[in-house]
Amino acid sequence: MKREGFSASMKATNLAGRVMKVNHAGEHGAVSIYTGQIFMARFTAKSLLPELLAFKVDEEKHRTIFGNELKRRGLSRCKSYWLCAAGGYALGIGTGLLGAHAISLTTVAVERTVLRHLRHQIELLAQDVEAVSAISGILNDEQEHHDSAANHNYPIGMFGRILSSAVSRATESVIWLGMRL
């Protein structure tokens, strides 16, 4: 009985550690997306620069929060870390090249997916106070990123729907993969 309790708590600790790794890599991916978009927005969407620069500062802060959680738990970064960096940067450059509309659609799609996962993680890891506090600490920022990008109110045509669903699926896939590495 005791043994079962011990192994259940080990499983919960491992799950929380895995989630911290995935979130840490994901935040690095977010930093990379905004880095790519900022680079391109200098030519294609100057008006979005202040917003993108502020988002990037937040994502760096989030990466530090999860990085500190990994250190505290004695865990190394996720194997998906460099995939998130490369994929995020490519997505940032690609959508940045397309201009303000594509940039904001990407932010909305990424942040919406991330927010859904964060809320689910909080329920899943309710027993792990530190994990829940790290995740709760970034929720407001992510909601703000989502809302300010959504507030630009670009009309969503066929292309927008395709881009939005491709970005959501890519974000889901990276999270799915990170949870299994």
Ligand SMILES: [Fe+2]
């Ligand atoms: Fe973030």
Ligand SMILES: [Fe+2]
């Ligand atoms: Fe964000």
